[in-house]
Amino acid sequence: MTEPVTPTLLYLDNVTVSFDGFKALNALSLALDHTEMRAIIGPNGAGKTTMMDVITGKTRPNQGTVLFEGKHDLTSLDEAEIAELGIGRKFQTPTVFDMHSIEDNLLLALKGERGPFSALLSRHTNQESERIDALLERVRLTAHRQRRAGELSHGQKQWLEIGMLLAQEPKLLLVDEPAAGMTDQETADTADLLRDIAKTRSVVVVEHDMTFVRELDVKVTCLHEGSVLAEGPLDAVSANERVIEVYLGR
């Protein structure tokens, strides 16, 4: 197969997901370029998380195309395969390995061989240690490195999960509500972080915090009832009557 000519990294076309007749996604189409960051907004239940589920292989769409790098059909791959293609994800409710230390959580997330035998034989390298140190610093958990992840507060878990996402060094980051439960300052921080990452990678961010979205300063897609309601710069989208009606409120 030849390399695709389009710059599109992620391509969703006409994706529909229905649960017992309820359409969580309804003919959704979306395209994301290399090194593009996209903010997704939309009412609760619009299908934002479901969209991420589809991309990461957790949910199989009833219909539609999901292509990664123009050649990988994500609908036919499982979660691990998709992760290995270079798609990483932060979940809406933070999910980390409660029994492992913060450090081990990051270690497990670090990019590298994923097979059982290489895991059995793997040796801990200095490079890895440095990388983990840097990450801990970045998510401000250095002081907690030996604690069990299960003991962290909600917001700390959010940070740890972001750290794990970074550790994977994916080509595409899917970030579901990173600012939830963070203070305004931390929110701003996160925005910085994401902007930084988006210089070399593609990012999809879901967030309800408009200040945060504004700080990201990227193209915004607003979903509603499983399909795209509006797309464009934040100002344009937030001026959209329908968006105001179903999402922003008056």
Add this chain to the structure above:
Amino acid sequence: MTMLSVEKLSLHYGAAQALKGVTVSAAIGEVTCVLGRNGVGKTSLLRAISGQRPISGGTIRFDGRDISRLKPFERAELGIAYVPQGREIFPLLTVRENLETGFAPLKSKERRIPDEIFELFPGLRTMLGRRGGDLSGGQQQQLAIGRALVTKPRLLVLDEPTEGIQPSIIKDIGRAIAYLRQRKDMAILLVEQYFDFARDLADRFVVMERGEIVQHGDRSALEGGDVRQRLAI
């Protein structure tokens, strides 16, 4: 009138101390806001009040009565309702059943779902038959608040209720809290990170750091920048 008064509360997780002599109170018809950065102990405070974690020191008084040894359901029967962080709705029950669990502390003739819940969150009415666990995060948050209101509380304890909620509904929740406050039949204790939201609602506030209260005051103190500053460090 002071509904809740917490004095010198301390709480441990194993060997680690999460609360160190916290003193807070909440009065009827007022919103008391707890502010603080991640991991300072806000949730731990609410867990102690709702009875989900045993405390290791201090007292919790509700309506003048020491409730620090009571079981969670006894506190619920007294009129404390808790909307936890992470929603914790019953995933396999339908939305209606989730709301009906709130009947537990009520007398049998009081057992109906008040219409005002559907007025506050119209979305819930259309979802009555769906399973709680299937809802989106924001929908679950609405359900969790609704469920707490079903119990006809006299103290409503909310842990970051705006987390993951779309802006219009945040406004709705704000309005709802304001409405509940003006009804003057309950005290409201609100933990919040979203500063603007807190500022709009709070009658009084406390700021926590490392398990301690480091600052407190009333609404006017929030208008100035120093609290916001404090949270940003």
Add this chain to the structure above:
Amino acid sequence: MRKQSVFDRQSIVVLSLLAATAVLVPVLNVSVPPGSPFHVSDHLIPLLGKYLSFALLALSVDLIWGFCGILSLGHGAFFALGGYAMGMYLMRQIGPRGVYADPILPDFMVFLNWKELPWFWHGFDWFPFAALMALAVPGCLAFVFGWLAFRSRVTGVYLSIITQAMTFALMLAFFRNDMGFGGNNGLTDFKDILGLPIQSGFTRIVLFVLSAAALAGGYMLCRWVVNSKLGKVLVAIRDAESRTRFLGYRVENYKLAVFTLSAMLAGVAGALYVPQVGIINPGEFAPANSIEAVVWVAVGGRGTLAGAILGALVVNAGKTWFTGALPEFWLFVLGGLFVFVTLLMPRGILGAAKDLWEQGKRVRSGLRRDAVPFAAE
């Protein structure tokens, strides 16, 4: 970063204890006169050997249950299959010494009018082959079973119950006389192993020492696995399986690998068990046996390899003791022990001991938390 090698403190303790037993027991048996209180009498040797093979079985259960969250209620099947492989070898060694004096066919075949050896009995007269089979048969079964189950993401109780169904089905199958494994009576009346008479004191001691060695080997293997990054992935799978997938780990491959390894360990345990107790029969496939193995692990402390060994030894020694001392009431005692341990020692005997130790240490040196990932729900 903590360095974790196979030889951490726990390992050193376990291994030296095992080594000491392997040396002391034979010495006390052979060179201390029978009258002395330190004498280990002859009948204890195969008994202790049996405990050690049970301990190896417990270890194999702990590896998958304690560290990967796979609760197998069918591990007895792998144990029994290993045992049957060994039993078949021992059966073939009887040669013409059976009651019907048939040089090839075991007695039960003569008895059921079989005219020739079924194909699956061929080769078992050769020890290396039998030994290989004791590993390979449980391993292959576990591989096939695991491949099916893990690939289709059967987890939790569903997995437990189908493992139970597996061992139950095998039990029924082995009970059938038509299967060619001696039916209900199983394989017994062995004469010798590798040319040594199976009932001689010397053989017994050799088998005992081998069991201790196998247990030590199994322990080190498991330690190596759980201390490596593989072990961390296993724990991650145990606690948040789907999250692990999103990090790119093929959970099914991991599970399959440890499940197979664990089954092979169980097979070895079975192979060591049979010559020491002198019989293998389909009763070993009974689901209750597998559940018991799980119970040993829970009693000792799940997720701590040493705990599994301890649990197997304690429960079995208790059983031996009480079935003799309190034949009418031993079930009360044993049942009571299980309830007691669950209520008062949530992390098993070893866990409770550790807690005590930690407490003491904390008292001595102020507060310090232990960050070792430890098994709990």
Add this chain to the structure above:
Amino acid sequence: QDTIKVGILHSLSGTMAISETTLKDVMLMLIDEQNKKGGLLGKKLEAVVVDPASNWPLFAEKARELISKDQVAAVFGCWTSVSRKSVLPVFKELNSILFYPVQYEGEESERNVFYTGAAPNQQAIPAVDYLAKEEKVERWVLAGTDYVYPRTTNKILEAYLKSKGVKPEDIMINYTPFGHSDWQTIVADIKKFGSAGKKTAVISTINGDANVPFYKELANQGVKATDIPVVAFSVGEEELAGIDTKPLVGHLAAWNYFQSVETPENKAFIEKWKTFTKNDKRVTNDPMEAHVIGFNMWVKAVEKAGATDPDKVIDAIVGVQVPNLTGGVSEMLPNHHITKPVLIGEIKDDGQFDVVWNTDGLVPGDAWSKFLDGSKDLVADWKTLKCGNYNTVTKKCGA
């Protein structure tokens, strides 16, 4: 050492406790009684009870413990064949004595074991003869639990029936797993098989727990003894105590002893038993009688040998005669089996048996069946040949 220890190796828990616990009790009674009579060789007897818990390897372990640790002079125990097979090597290795009280499949004779229960020729074949003669049975259902005893018995019976001219299509063989509890289909099949116009009977070698549901289902589906009689080899008074026998009246069992046998010995025994257990509802059964015989034989042999040393007892016991409870005198044969009468009883509505037929004299137990290819040339004789499996064709002992 001023006591002689006697090991009792019967399951007190697990699936076999139902049957075996009684045997433990009867042994305690016999030992108690012997002690009242002054013990043995001037010493008191002491019972050592252990619980092998219906777990076969545990039988071997416990046997070893009894012999090595407790130094018992003899062991009375086991019920299932597999438990016996499991302990055999231990008894051989440690040279001790086992008395085995249950009817079994035969095909065995060991120097260290005394088989006081029935061999197939003391139970199965007479029963079939009775049915063929008395009930004019022409069609046979051989229903059993899938293990060695039923398999062997059925093989022997099949060969025997065929030798009597029964056609293969008139024999139906059915095996069920241990503890089988849903008998609807099988009972229906039996009914169907039995309605082909020929008189049909069922020879049941169904074991243990499975019997109660089997008989309950027979009663349910209205299979009466007058239509299709069932003759069982493993169902005695003890098993019937758990069933309402009114619908089962007339079904049969073949044993060497029934509680209802009216002899003074038996009356006295029942009386003692009820006093000992302080329960006048307790029933007696065939394996209990076997233990009585075995124990008395052992006592006599020890007295004869003047010691409990196994070698001496083993030599002394062959030829020892003791009265059994049915009015005869049983003798220990050189093949370590004993002579017994064969009795056929019909179930009565009170859970007892009405003896409808018995052999004229005592039948000597065969270790090796004449009807099996592998064993028809074998004989066991521990007196002169000193061999349990002497081949009369090759004139060799075993190998």
Add this chain to the structure above:
Amino acid sequence: MINLRDFLRTLLLLVFTTSGAFAGPYEDALPKFAADSYSDTEAAIGTVAASGHPLSLPLVEALRDGRLLASAGQVFIREPSGGLINAATGQAFGPVPADLKPVRLNNRVRRAIEAAMGGLTLLSSGAAARREAARAVFRSRDAAALRTIEQAIAREADPDLKLALQAARASILLGNEAASTADRLWAVETLRERGDQDALALLSSLPAGTQPEIVEPADRAADSIRSRLALWSALQNVWYGVSLGSVLLLAAIGLSITFGTMGVINMAHGEMVMLGAYTTFVVQEIIRTHVPSLFGASLFIALPLAFVVTGGVGVLIERTVIRFLYGRPLETLLATWGLSLILQQAVRTIFGPMNREVGTPAWMSGALELGGLSLTYNRMAIVLFAFAAFGTLLLVMKYTSLGLYMRAVTQNRRMAGSIGIRTNRIDALAFGLGSGVAGIAGVALSQIDNVSPNLGQGYIIDSFMVVVFGGVGNLWGTLVGAMTLGVANKLLEPYAGAVLGKILLLVAIILFIQRRPRGLFALKGRAVEA
């Protein structure tokens, strides 16, 4: 009717005694009863029945009921009322001989009695007696009864009974070389219409050498019956499956609460079933010794008691053990395993290790013949009961606040407490309910299985299999799971045999779970997959 019969009898006796005792075949046969030989007894029955002697019926009845006594060549009938009459003279008897013993029976004799009774009661005035007689004659094919039966047919008004009598006549004629071809062809036709297994047996076992003009239609008739029966037997198998399924359902529904809903891996579940069965035993013992008249109702008395007893034990267990283990489901396995050992041994110590007798009330014995189906009453009762128990439980779980709170508590115990649910009470009640249901299952199972300390062990694996196969946490799943496994088992059994059938079923379950890793009625949705 009885009165009429007694009246006739006395009348006859009167005639008989006044006319003096002539030695006839009847009197000749009498001493044979005293010979204590089954073949003599059998022969004597035949003679007596054919003698036409007025005492033959009372004599045969007495023999059947064990009221025929013999001593030194003399034979006496003990009247049901207790009086003793001399069988030879019919006169009451004064001094009773000391060594009077009942004439012994065996199956052969019982058969002869049945046949004789058939002939003797064909003309009886009671419809039930006639029906019984027709059946007996049908089975015995006793040519001697032919004349009487024809008389009876002519007199019979009840069409149903007439059919039975005709079938009896046909059975005699069919194999009878002496009968006319027309009669025998009529017999073939009548039997073909009857169409059951017995008719088939008769048609397919004609004596060798029967004329082809009879053999051919008989063969055809046999074939048609065979194909009809094949159909019925398929149905019958389904019924067996349903009834096995009901047993599984009963055993499993308690578990679907303690395990399925509460998440306790309840290894002591089987022991709860056992306790229920023992409760039944105790109830019946008390009834037997104190109020035997209530025996028919014993199960109804046992049901609530069993529920209370096992429910109580359940609550006790929950309060003392299980409640410390929430959130640690795997540990419940260990504790309940221990508890099951303790309970088993406790029952063994109290009641002894043997099986205990639990009787079947009269209304539960017998079978309903429905076309070619035979539905035994006790199985029907179990099926109905299982469904009733299931339905009740479903209602409780779905529509009562107990059910709602129970589900809420098990889904999130901490939050349920905070919402005001009295979690500890709900936990105790839930575990008690599950145990209580297991207990009433025990009442039903005591009807078909051993009541022994091991009772529970036999069901525990199957119960878990059913709950898991159906899908944990779903009552409907348990129902469908139980029925599927039951029917599949019974459909496999005729082809594969009981052992292989069961193995195949287990393998099928293993493979099925691969297809549906969360059971038949899998819970779906986010909450589960997370």
